[in-house]
Amino acid sequence: MRLPRRANDAMLERIAAYWQSQLVFVAAKLGIADVLVEGPLTADEIATRVGAHAPYLNRVLRALASLGIFAADPHGRFHLNRLAQTLRSDHPESLRDFALMLVDDYNWSAWGALEHAVRTGSSAFEHVHGAPAFPWMQEHPEKEKMFSASMASISVMENAAVARAYAFGKMQKIVDVGGAHGHLLATILRSYVRLRGVLFDQPQVIQEAARSGFITSPDVSARCETASGDFFDSVPVGADAYVMKYIVHDWDDAKCIRILDNCRRAMASDGRVLVVDHVVAPGNRFDWGKLVDINMMVMLGSKERTKDEFRQLFSLAGLRLKRVIRTASALSIVEAVAG
C-alpha cells in the first residue's frame, strides 16, 4: 500500500529539483544515451567511452535511474529506457539539445537571479550578463546556434500539432515571422502541398537556416522563400497569414504592439495573425505555460499571456481576437483579424 506523502517530503523534492536538472544536463553533455544505443553497458564501460570517472559516473547513473532515467540491471549494466531515449542525439523527438541549452551556465546563472527579477521587476538575464538576451546571443554565436537547435528540437512535436490544428489549406501564402531555422514553416508546407511560405528572421539566423536543411528539403524548397530584417520595422507584405510562434511571449506589450501592427499593415485584406504561444490557464491547476512564464520573466523580462491579455493586446494593434485553438501540444493558436 502506498503511504500518503508527507507535505515535507513533497516540499523537499521541489526544493532540490535543481539537482535533477544538473543530473540530466551531465547525462546529455556526456552523450551517455548515445553510447547505450547498441546495448547496455556497465558504468566502467560507459566511463571509458565518454571520458568520465567511473565510480562517480556509477553514482550519477544510479541517481538518474532512481528518477526513471536509464535503468540498471542486476549485472550492473545500464539500459536505455523510455525517458533516457529522449536524450539520444538521433531520436526523432530528442530533448538532448534542449537539455544542453536550458541548463547551460548562462541560463543557470540567470535563473540564479530570479530573486532580483522579482524584487525589481526587471530581467534577471540582463542583471547577470549585462545585456538583454537576444543582443547577448548575437555576441555569442555558439550560444545562439545552440538556442536555435534546441528550439528546433522541442518544436518537432509542437510543430506537427500546430500544422494539424489549423486549416492552412485555405490559404495561398503565409509568413513565419521570427521563424528561426524554418522547422515550423517546413512542417506546415509539407502538410499543405499547395501552400507557399516566407521564412522571416534576422539576417544571421536566415543565413544559418539554409544550412540546417528544413526549408531546403526537396518537398518544400520550391514553395519557400526567405527574407531577413527587423520585425519592429516591417515584415514581408501580402500574405494571408502571419504566424508567430514563441515571438509575442518574448516582448513587453509596447514592443508586441509594434510587431502586431506591422503584421496588420502587411497582411492581405482578409489576412490574419496567428500567434502560437501558451495561453495561461486560469486557476491553480498545473500548466506548463505558468513555468515557461517565469522563464520569460528571468530571461527577457517578458511574459506568457491569458486569453484576456491577448484580447487587449490585439485591440491596441488594431486587431480583434477571433478564437483560441488548442493544439495537441501545450501551445495554442490565437487567431486575430483586422479589428
Ligand SMILES: C[S@@+](CC[C@H](N)C(=O)[O-])C[C@H]1O[C@@H](n2cnc3c(N)ncnc32)[C@H](O)[C@@H]1O
Ligand atoms: C524564441 S525564438 C522563436 C523561433 C521560432 N518561431 C520557433 O518557434 O522555434 C525567437 C525568434 O525571433 C527572432 N527575432 C528576434 N528579434 C527579431 C527581430 N527584431 N526581427 C526579426 N526576428 C527577430 C530570433 O532570431 C528568433 O529566431
